[in-house]
Amino acid sequence: MLGLTKKDFSLFILVVALTLLAPIILNPFPVNSSLGQTFNAGYPALLQRFAIFGILVVGFNILFGLTGYLSFGHAAFLGVGSYAAVWMFKLLSFNIIPAIVLSVVVAGLFSVVIGYVSLRRSGIYFSILTLAFAQMSYALAYSVLTPLTNGETGLQVYPSDPQVLASVGAPSAPHIFGLPMAQSATWSGGGWVFTFEVGYYLCALMLILAFYLSIRIFRSPFGMMLRAIKSNQTRMNYTGLNAKPYMLRAFIISGMYAGLAGGLLAAMDPLTGAERMYWTASGEIVVMAILGGVGTLIGPVVGSGVIKYLENIVSKINDNVLHSALRALPDGLENFLVNIIHPFVGEGWHLTLGLLFMVVVIFLPGGLVQGGQKLGAMFNRQSGNTTAAERDAARQTPSKPAE
Amino acid sequence: MKKANFSRRGVLKTGAVAGAGLMLPTYLRAESHTGFTNAPTGDTVTFGFNVPQTGPDAEEGLDELRAQELAVQHLNGEGDGGMLSTFSQKNLDGTGILGKKVNFVTGDTQTKSDVARAAAQSMIQKDGCIMINGGSSSGVAVAVQGLCQEAGVIFMAGLTHSNDTTGKDRKANGFRHFFNAYMSAAALAPVLEKAYGTDRQAYHLTADYTWGWTQQESMAAATEAMGWTTTQNVLTPVGAGDFSSYIAPVLNSGADILVLNHYGGDMVNSLTQAVQFGLKGKQINGKDFQIIVPLYSELMAKGAGSNIEGVYGSMNWNWQLQDDATKAFVKSFGEKYGFPPSNAAHTCYVQTLLYADAVTRAGSFNPCAVVEALEDFEFDGMGNGPTTYRGSDHQCFKDVLVMEGTASASGNANMVGYDTLKIVEQTPRAQVEYPEDHPMFAGGALGDCNPGA
Numbered sequence: 001m002l003g004l005t006k007k008d009f010s011l012f013i014l015v016v017a018l019t020l021l022a023p024i025i026l027n028p029f030p031v032n033s034s035l036g037q038t039f040n041a042g043y044p045a046l047l048q049r050f051a052i053f054g055i056l057v058v059g060f061n062i063l064f065g066l067t068g069y070l071s072f073g074h075a076a077f078l079g080v081g082s083y084a085a086v087w088m089f090k091l092l093s094f095n096i097i098p099a100i101v102l103s104v105v106v107a108g109l110f111s112v113v114i115g116y117v118s119l120r121r122s123g124i125y126f127s128i129l130t131l132a133f134a135q136m137s138y139a140l141a142y143s144v145l146t147p148l149t150n151g152e153t154g155l156q157v158y159p160s161d162p163q164v165l166a167s168v169g170a171p172s173a174p175h176i177f178g179l180p181m182a183q184s185a186t187w188s189g190g191g192w193v194f195t196f197e198v199g200y201y202l203c204a205l206m207l208i209l210a211f212y213l214s215i216r217i218f219r220s221p222f223g224m225m226l227r228a229i230k231s232n233q234t235r236m237n238y239t240g241l242n243a244k245p246y247m248l249r250a251f252i253i254s255g256m257y258a259g260l261a262g263g264l265l266a267a268m269d270p271l272t273g274a275e276r277m278y279w280t281a282s283g284e285i286v287v288m289a290i291l292g293g294v295g296t297l298i299g300p301v302v303g304s305g306v307i308k309y310l311e312n313i314v315s316k317i318n319d320n321v322l323h324s325a326l327r328a329l330p331d332g333l334e335n336f337l338v339n340i341i342h343p344f345v346g347e348g349w350h351l352t353l354g355l356l357f358m359v360v361v362i363f364l365p366g367g368l369v370q371g372g373q374k375l376g377a378m379f380n381r382q383s384g385n386t387t388a389a390e391r392d393a394a395r396q397t398p399s400k401p402a403e
Numbered sequence: 404m405k406k407a408n409f410s411r412r413g414v415l416k417t418g419a420v421a422g423a424g425l426m427l428p429t430y431l432r433a434e435s436h437t438g439f440t441n442a443p444t445g446d447t448v449t450f451g452f453n454v455p456q457t458g459p460d461a462e463e464g465l466d467e468l469r470a471q472e473l474a475v476q477h478l479n480g481e482g483d484g485g486m487l488s489t490f491s492q493k494n495l496d497g498t499g500i501l502g503k504k505v506n507f508v509t510g511d512t513q514t515k516s517d518v519a520r521a522a523a524q525s526m527i528q529k530d531g532c533i534m535i536n537g538g539s540s541s542g543v544a545v546a547v548q549g550l551c552q553e554a555g556v557i558f559m560a561g562l563t564h565s566n567d568t569t570g571k572d573r574k575a576n577g578f579r580h581f582f583n584a585y586m587s588a589a590a591l592a593p594v595l596e597k598a599y600g601t602d603r604q605a606y607h608l609t610a611d612y613t614w615g616w617t618q619q620e621s622m623a624a625a626t627e628a629m630g631w632t633t634t635q636n637v638l639t640p641v642g643a644g645d646f647s648s649y650i651a652p653v654l655n656s657g658a659d660i661l662v663l664n665h666y667g668g669d670m671v672n673s674l675t676q677a678v679q680f681g682l683k684g685k686q687i688n689g690k691d692f693q694i695i696v697p698l699y700s701e702l703m704a705k706g707a708g709s710n711i712e713g714v715y716g717s718m719n720w721n722w723q724l725q726d727d728a729t730k731a732f733v734k735s736f737g738e739k740y741g742f743p744p745s746n747a748a749h750t751c752y753v754q755t756l757l758y759a760d761a762v763t764r765a766g767s768f769n770p771c772a773v774v775e776a777l778e779d780f781e782f783d784g785m786g787n788g789p790t791t792y793r794g795s796d797h798q799c800f801k802d803v804l805v806m807e808g809t810a811s812a813s814g815n816a817n818m819v820g821y822d823t824l825k826i827v828e829q830t831p832r833a834q835v836e837y838p839e840d841h842p843m844f845a846g847g848a849l850g851d852c853n854p855g856a
Contacts, residue, residue, distance in 0.1 A: 037530070045524035142641070143611040152542040152612035153567055154516050156549055159848060173553060182553075195528075265517075269524075271546055273516040311518075312525055315456075315511050347456035347465075347511055 008215050011297060015211050019204040022047055023194050030191030034324055041313050044184060044197035048268045049308050051203035052261045055210045057288045057300035059257020062217055063250050064286075065295035068230035072127045073114070073134030074285045077107040077255040079141065079277035081262025083148075086155045086272050089174065093166035094157075094270070096174050096181070096202075100263040107259020108252055115251035119244060122233065134282050141274035154273030174267045176202065181268060199268045206264060207301075210257060215297055217253070226250050287353075291360055293367025302368050306356075310349050317345035439769045440555035440855025441531045448503040448768065450475065450755065451526030453519060453537040453547060454561065456511040459642075459668060460539040462702050463747045467537060467561050468509060469740055470748035474755035477735070478505045485735040486756060489728035489784040494763040495756065501763060508532065514539060516546035523547050527554045533768050534559060534758050536751060541565030541614050548577035555855020557770050559754035562747040564666075564698055565614040566621070569798035570844030575852040576770055578777055578792065580757065580799045581750045582835070584614070585843055587697045587717040588621035590803035590830035592629055594715060599660065599693055601630035606658035608649055608673060610665050611638040618664040620843060622697055626662075634658045639665070639673070646673040650680050659687040661694045670696055671706035678710040699806050701745040705820025711808025712823075718804045720749045720786050721826055729786040743821050753785045757792075771852040788832070795839040797849065803830045 001009045018025065027042030029035040041047075060074050081103035088099035118129040141149040149155055157163075159172075171180040181199035188194070217223050225246050228236055236243050266272055275281070284307065292303025322338045322345070329337065344352045364371045443449070452471045455464035476482045480497030487495050499505050508530045510522030519538070526532040535551055536559040538544035544563035551558035552574040560568060560579040564587070569579050605626055609619040615638070623633045634656055639649050650673070653661055661682060665673050677683070677694055685692040696703075699716035722733045722743040732752065736744040744752070757777065765772035778794030787801035805828045812822045837844070 040529065043525060043528040045521060045528055049521065139640070143638070146613070150613075152540075152614065153545050153565070153572065154542060156546075156572075159850060160846075269520060269550070271516070271520070271549055273542060273546065275515045276517055278515075312521060316508060316522070316525065318509050346509070347461070349511075350457065 002212070004215060005219070008219065008297070012212060012215060015298065015301065016208050019051065019207055020201075022050065022204070023196050023200065027192065027194055031193045032191065034321075038317060038321055038325065039313060041309055042194065044182075044195055044200050045268075046308065046312050047197070047200045048203050048264075049312070050305050051200065051207040052264045052268070053288065053304035053308055054207050054301040055203075055264070056258055056261035057285060057292070057304045058207075058210050058214045059254040059261070060285050060289055061254075061294065061296075061300045062214060062226075062257070063254035064289055065299075066218070066223060066226035066230060067247055067250050069119075069122065069247065069251070070127045070286065071118075071130045071251070071254070071282075072279070072286065073130035073132075073137075073282050074254070074258050075279070075281035076114070076134035076137040076277050077111055077258035078262040078265070078281070079137065079272070079274070080110045081107040081259035082266040082272035082276055083141070083155060083262075084259070085263040085266035086157065086270060089157045089163075089266070089270050090155075090161040091164065093163050094171060094174050095165070096176050096263075096267040099174075099267055100260065103263025103266070104256050104259045107262065108256045110259075111252045111255025112248075115248050115255070119247050119251060131279060131282065134277060135279055138274055138277040138279070141277060149274060152274065154271055156271040174199075174270055203264055203268065206260065210260070211297075211301070218297060222246070222249070287357060291357060291367060293369030296367065296369045299367045299369040306368065307353065310353050310356075314345050314352060315347070315349040319346075438854060439771075441527065441533050443503055443531075443533060443768055446503055447506045448500055449530055449532045450505060450507040450758075451510060451523065451530065451532035451535045451537075452507055452751075453510045453512055453522050453526065453535055454751075455514045455539045455543075456509070458513045458515070460514045463539045463562065463700065463745065464512070464514075464537070466702075466745045466748045467539065467751040470736065470744055470752040471507065471536060471755055473736060473739060474752045475505050475507050478756070478759050482739070483731075483735045486728050486732050486752070486785055489726075489731050490756065490760070491783040492760050492764070494760055500759045501766070501768070505759070510537075512538070512543050512547075514543060516543050519543045519547050520550050523550050524554075527551075527556055532556065536754050536758070537561045538563050539747065541568055542612075544568050544579075545572045548572065548574050552576045552850070552853055555770055555853045557758060557773050559758050561751045561754065562700075564618075566617040566843050567613060567847075569796045571847040573796050573798075573847045573849050575774060575797075575849040578754070578757075578797045578799075580754050580792075582717075582719045582801075582803055583798070584618040584621045584697070585837055585841070586803050586835040587618070588625035589835040589837075590717050590805055590828075591622070591695070591697060591715060592625040593830070593834070594805045594828055595626065595695065596629045598715070599690075603631045603660050603690070604634045604656075604658040604688070605631050605660040605662050606634050606653050606656055607636040607662045607664060608646070608653075609636055609638050610641055610669055612641055614666065615641075615664045617843065618697055619662075622662055622664065622695075624843075631660070639669070642669065644672060646676050647680070649673070650677050650682070653677075653682065654680070654685070657687070659690045659692050661692070663694065663696050665696070666698060666700075667703060668706070670703050674707050674714070675710050683713070699824060700747065701820040701824070703820075704808065704824050707808075708819060709810065709823075712810060714808045715827070716806050716808075716824075718746050718806050718824070720746045721804055721806065721824065722749075722821065723824075723826055724786060724804075724829075726786060726788070728784045732786060742817065749786060756785070757782070770854045774852040788829075790832075793839065795849070796844065796847075800832050800836055802832050803835050804828075805830055 023042045027040045084103040084106040085099035088102050092098050114133045118126055174181045184195050184197035186195050229243050288303040288307050293299025326334045454467045455461050477485045477487050512519035523535050534557045538561040541563045544560045548558045558577040566583050607619050609615040663673050682692050694714050696716040699718050733743055761773045761776040765776040777792050780792045783789045790801040792799050804826055806824045807827045809825045
């Protein structure tokens with residue numbers, strides 16, 4: 001179906017189902033229960049981030065997972081895409097179509113330049129070059145190019161902006177041909193409330209398309225060529241193949257994915273700032289990819305989802321929440337447990353992430369996806385469900401995190 | 404590769420499912436509208452406290468959070484009531500707001516606009532917050548203020564000092580109690596004139612981003628008006644760590660004043676290095692070399708230790724003030740946490756109470772009613788003397804404190820930063836006022852208040 005093998009197709013259908021039903025799946029508890037107030041993640045702003053960062057890391061995985069080239073500056077493309085989109089809002093109108101198209105194009109052009117220079121080197125030198133470029137872009141956006149980026153304050157749309165294509169009566173927020181991104185329908189019953197938002201479904205659609213494209217790239221001769229680069233570039237050179245154009249293409253594709261993600265971020269929330277390009281943002285992308293499973297198809301989506309969940313949900317659990325959650329226990333035990341859990345939640349969510357990351361890198365070099373497969377294999381003797389790429393990734397990643 | 408196979412039946416089926424999917428939202432849309440976003444329905448109302456809990460400004464953010472928790476306790480009638488007894492409005496009686504108990508949720512901004520907006524969105528969409536309070540940097544405050552405007556909730560800014568927050572980026576749903584760069588400069592100038600005379604050469608080191616620029620612009624304008632010359636303004640990268648290459652040239656520039664337009668860790672580093680280079684003891688043009696730090700905070704003073712002796716700066720409020728309101732607040736904060744509140748904590752505490760009071764006076768949580776209640780609102784008994792929330796830009800006007808660094812009065816290591824700053828003068832509010840269309844604040848528009856859904 002759709003040019004996919006049966007296994008890939010069922011994976012694709014799984015992703016489609018998960019993204020479309022995410023507003024329901026991620027709100028498993030009634031709204032007013034304490035579990036719901038703590039763990040429900042099915043509100044539009046976070047769902048959008050799940051999808052957008054999913055796109056970003058799926059794109060990053062095309063570069064890192066297939067060619068093994070670790071870009072430490074991917075956030076730069078995200079930032080450039082966002083700036084392009086916000087400028088479209090300022091100059092043309094709040095319609096997101098030109099904004100998203102331009103953000104992909106600009107990020108693509110930007111990655112041609114950075115890729116052309118950075119890909120002259122491989123390994124750690126490539127990583128450092130991309131990191132340097134990204135930090136340069138950050139510094140430019142933060143202060144030097146302030147007229148263009150509005151510096152630290154961040155670029156946003158003012159009522160006084162030209163917006164030459166804006167029609168009278170169009171919404172004064174991002175919309176797609178008049179349908180505002182923020183418009184939503186809610187469905188409530190028996191204490192549960194589910195919100196279905198236009199913006200989220202746009203992101204979900206983009207994620208599905210991005211994911212589909214990524215499967216096709218993984219399974220194409222082009223993808224095979226990229227994997228050959230990862231396994232032994234010298235051997236490829238000796239056979240008379242020039243690997244550079246392939247790598248540059250992979251770099252540009254993955255830059256455009258990042259641009260799309262940046263454009264979508266701006267389309268959901270029409271403001272952007274320089275810190276979107278900061279090196280920690282690039283590092284986060286790498287961590288997402290490794291956590292989920294580098295070189296696997298679904299790993300990036302899983303990895304970005306886990307990190308965004310920790311960042312937005314676990315970081316909000318404070319002592320009050322803990323106390324009310326453990327109220328049933330005797331006082332002494334309650335305080336004891338709160339003290340034990342305290343360092344891992346709230347402002348300590350980085351600690352949880354760090355521990356999780358260590359566990360994954362040490363015990364599951366293939367990422368959480370490999371963990372899932374191990375679990376599956378435990379219950380199902382014939383563990384033939386893994387795809388070739390996923391086995392490939394599990395075998396090859398152990399050497400990667402060392403970088 | 405396999406070719407896609409479209410059968411007539413398949414197409415019809417898919418079409419029917421897609422059609423039903425598209426129809427669904429129209430059936431679901433029958434939701435009740437209360438007139439504004441997150442109208443509180445039960446017997447509680449939720450505030451969102453969005454402060455940096457990790458990252459470079461974490462200490463300041465956590466101090467803000469302490470004050471916010473204290474404010475909620477006082478609103479709910481727990482503790483000693485703090486400033487409720489000194490506040491000129493007596494609407495708040497410790498029974499919550501309009502009979503609803505106050506709850507709060509917290510978020511971590513990490514001092515990043517994106518993260519701060521994500522946290523604020525979660526507060527609005529998931530936790531049903533009616534008001535967001537917090538922020539420890541102007542970029543973040545401007546970003547969250549814009550978000551609250553779009554979402555239709557009230558934003559009560561915490562520590563944000565850039566002119567832009569109530570200047571070019573002002574918003575109808577956003578309010579700032581904290582002072583700004585212009586006010587710092589206007590308050591400092593007369594004191595500097597008295598202390599250092601009218602014939603001085605000032606050298607500026609400026610953090611290279613919007614806040615640094617507005618601070619430098621304001622300081623240069625105010626000092627030049629009293630006769631000083633600005634010899635040079637050098638922009639330094641944010642978070643540089645080592646400022647020695649910027650400080651060495653100061654010695655040979657002929658300047659006899661160094662203005663450090665830095666904040667937080669940058670200020671601690673640049674001031675420490677300036678002192679290490681021996682700038683403070685130098686004689687240039689027959690005058691003692693002096694250093695000025697336009698914006699002080701307790702945490703910066705703590706970091707800089709004894710280096711701040713004799714260095715002038717400004718603050719929004721200080722715990723050493725002797726009015727009843729300050730005493731009441733310092734007492735209840737001190738009893739709960741064991742040390743005095745910082746000026747960041749104070750502004751967040753006051754903002755929370757001001758919001759609660761505005762709701763009570765308006766008789767409604769509707770953001771537009773709250774905006775109306777806060778605009779041109781005059782009050783007293785919050786530690787800053789008589790204060791006005793100006794309606795045309797939502798900036799508070801009140802006295803500004805000029806501070807000077809001193810040796811620790813108590814010798815207690817835990818009090819460094821708290822007792823190493825001494826109040827030199829309480830600059831009256833008339834001296835720091837400016838018209839709302841002042842060039843440093845021009846280009847913005849409040850727009851209309853937005854009640855959201």
